Amino acid sequence: MSPGTPNVCPVCDAGGPMTHASDGAAVLYGMDFSVYVRIARLALFAKGVDYRLEHLNPFEQDPAKAGPDLHPFGKMPVLHHDGLTLYETQAIVRYVDEGFPGPNLMPGTPRQRALQNQIVGICDNYLYRPLVWGLFVETVSKPLKGEASDDAVADAAEAEVTRAFAALSPLLAAKPTGHAGFDMADMFLAPMMDYGMRSARGARAADGFPNLVGWWRTARAEPCMAATISANLPPDMPADQVQ
Ligand SMILES: N[C@@H](CCC(=O)N[C@@H](CS)C(=O)NCC(=O)O)C(=O)O
Secondary structure (H helix, E strand, C coil): CCCCCCCCCCCCCCCCCCCCCCCCCCCEEEECHHHHHHHHHHHHHCCCCCEECCCCCCCCCCCCCCCCCCCCCCCCCCEEEEEEEEEEEHHHHHHHHCCCCCCCCCCCHHHHHHHHHHHHHHHHHHHHHHHHHHHHHHHHHHHHHHCCCCCHHHHHHHHHHHHHCCCCHHHHHHHCCCCCCHHHHHHHHHHHHHHHHHCCCHHHHHHHHHHHHHHHHHHCCCHHHHHHCCCCCCCCCCCCCCC
16 A cells, blocks of 8 residues: 555554554654754644654664654654654644644745745755854864864854854844744744854854844743753753853
């Protein structure tokens, strides 16, 4: 039976009838330390969706330890809900927003939605890699593990982050805040900032952009951030640098 056959769950039982999918419960595959998994969790949290997080760790070299082979590009997260298996976090967040009751995560007008998509696109394409990998992993995570960080990598990343912050800052100032809690743009940016602002270079790059710093001070105090923080951050992880 093909995964597309009605009433066949492609995740839990490709050859038989649906089991867990039929009860409507959502399953998010991924690790809680992942930026993109957290984005999906923020959306599920905002909508009050009942879900469980199941193991999928694409960073594991051993396929037996990595978890189910659900993502054609070897990434996380993957959402499974009611017979649908979905990857790409933008698709997941939009599905969660439109598929469940609760606060709207996307604004009401085409212009506002386009501007929100622009922020999300900047986060995906120009911020995530230099901020999380180039600054956090390179200058915080590696030294915590006793590895040397590469100044040239960090220098290049800081320049890219500064450029992304310069683009984001006015967009954040103009962003509608017409609903309670986070919207989709906040959900993409905040998990990236939560790693990046633990690096002195990330905080330094943000310093020149008061809108961004102000946004981050508010965002990081939202209950959804505490509700979705990884349980696996090292105990000696530096606190946020932005005061
Ligand atoms: N475009 C993907 C990006 C997801 C992504 O980069 N996830 C990271 C974790 S935060 C990952 O799975 N990395 C594993 C790897 O690159 O090997 C999405 O929007 O879901």
